[in-house]
Amino acid sequence: MILELDCGNSFIKWRVLDASASELVSEGVVDSNQALLESLRIMKPLSLRKCRLVSVRTNEETSALTEMLEREFGIPIVCARPAREMSGVRNGYEDYERLGLDRWLAMLGGFHLAAGSACLVLDFGTAVTADFVGADGEHLGGFICPGMPLMRNQLRTHTRKIRYGDDAAERALSSHVPGRTTVEAVERGCSLMLRGFVLTQLELARAYWGEQFTVFITGGDAELVKGVAPDARVVPDLVFVGLAMACPLS
Ligand SMILES: Nc1ncnc2c1ncn2[C@@H]1O[C@H](COP(=O)(O)OP(=O)(O)O)[C@@H](O)[C@H]1O
Ligand SMILES: CC(C)(COP(=O)(O)O)[C@@H](O)C(=O)NCCC(=O)O
Ligand SMILES: [K+]
The missing domain is CATH 3.30.420.40 (ATPase, nucleotide binding domain)
Incomplete structure (x- = not known):
């Protein structure tokens, strides 16, 4: 099986493909290296042969992730590199x-x-x-x-009175008519x-x-x-x- 990772600034998108990389076996979105490990550990059977990844994180963060995967699974890891x-x-x-x-x-x-x-x-x-x-x-x-995450967090961080939870945010996006609550107006x-x-x-x-x-x-x-x-x-x-x-x- 092949492990693929897309390490963005907020989340790691992961997926496991079969040995020929033609069929999707499983996939998910996690917010930490540890959560990735936990998602993979519960997959049975899991026989990873190789990992390929892309990261927009720092070299230090990316190395911490690849070292963790090498320790856990002992597989070769290939990272996408810039090209002209x-x-x-x-x-x-x-x-x-x-x-x-x-x-x-x-x-x-x-x-x-x-x-x-x-x-x-x-x-x-x-x-x-x-x-x-x-x-x-x-x-x-x-x-x-x-x-979206940066825009809403800027408003939450730099104003005194814009405060709301994730559930309300999700409900607010059911339409785009002018908001009648703070959460609707912002979202x-x-x-x-x-x-x-x-x-x-x-x-x-x-x-x-x-x-x-x-x-x-x-x-x-x-x-x-x-x-x-x-x-x-x-x-x-x-x-x-x-x-x-x-x-x-x-
Ligand atoms: N299953 C999911 N898990 C986490 N975030 C999700 C999910 N589905 C949609 N999102 C939204 O995706 C956004 C993050 O997008 P993503 O492409 O993962 O960012 P990045 O690549 O910068 O880490 C968040 O605003 C979040 O609301
Ligand atoms: C523009 C980005 C921050 C987007 O990252 P993401 O939102 O996917 O986590 C990322 O592609 C990045 O760090 N780029 C380097 C700067 C540039 O592309 O000019
Ligand atoms: K991304």
């Missing part, structure tokens, strides 16, 4: 190593799935990112802004910011490519925005698609 060019996509950053690896892999995955069309890749995680890849594979660059307001962001990115993509492009939406908060881009492809595992391309099995 891969699978027909050319990294557009002035310093290619500075582009977030999750963005890079999502772009590789998107360009591959788009089968030759230009693509706009939108990722809604801790941060929100947009990346533009032309039909020729040229990465034009992208945008980074705060995601719907931030959600509309994300939706507005999507619309702006679509406008820019149209300015570059007319109607000839594919939109990909991924990340934990993809559901919040998919309604404003009905033609977009919501691909929750887009980073894993790119991870398989960047770290083939042998």
Whole structure:
């Protein structure tokens, strides 16, 4: 079996594939290395042969995770690395190593799935990112802004009277009419910011490519925005698609 990890700033997305990496055996989202270990330990039978991962965390944090996995499972671990060019996509950053690896892999995955069309890749995680890849594979660059968790936490941290719990937050997002409680006002307001962001990115993509492009939406908060881009492809595992391309099995 193959263990795949996408280590974002807030959560580790994990999945276990069968030995040929063709079938999904199990998957989950955890908030710590320890929680990952616990999720894996309860899987029976578990016979991991290899791990591939992508991380946007510090080298120290990533090493702590890989050392833990080596101790526990004794398997080889391959980490996705920055590249100037891969699978027909050319990294557009002035310093290619500075582009977030999750963005890079999502772009590789998107360009591959788009089968030759230009693509706009939108990722809604801790941060929100947009990346533009032309039909020729040229990465034009992208945008980074705060995601839903950062926006709501900024409001909670820097105001005196915005306080509410997670359950109320979830209920508040059942609609986008103007809020009549603090939680509704904040949750719907931030959600509309994300939706507005999507619309702006679509406008820019149209300015570059007319109607000839594919939109990909991924990340934990993809559901919040998919309604404003009905033609977009919501691909929750887009980073894993790119991870398989960047770290083939042998
Ligand atoms: N099963 C889940 N577990 C944790 N967060 C989730 C889950 N489903 C959706 N989310 C949302 O996803 C967001 C985090 O997205 P994610 O792509 O995991 O971020 P990152 O890659 O930055 O760690 C959070 O705002 C959270 O509300
Ligand atoms: C932009 C990001 C913070 C997004 O991380 P995420 O929200 O997925 O945890 C990450 O891709 C990153 O740290 N990038 C490095 C800076 C850059 O891409 O320019
Ligand atoms: K991510």
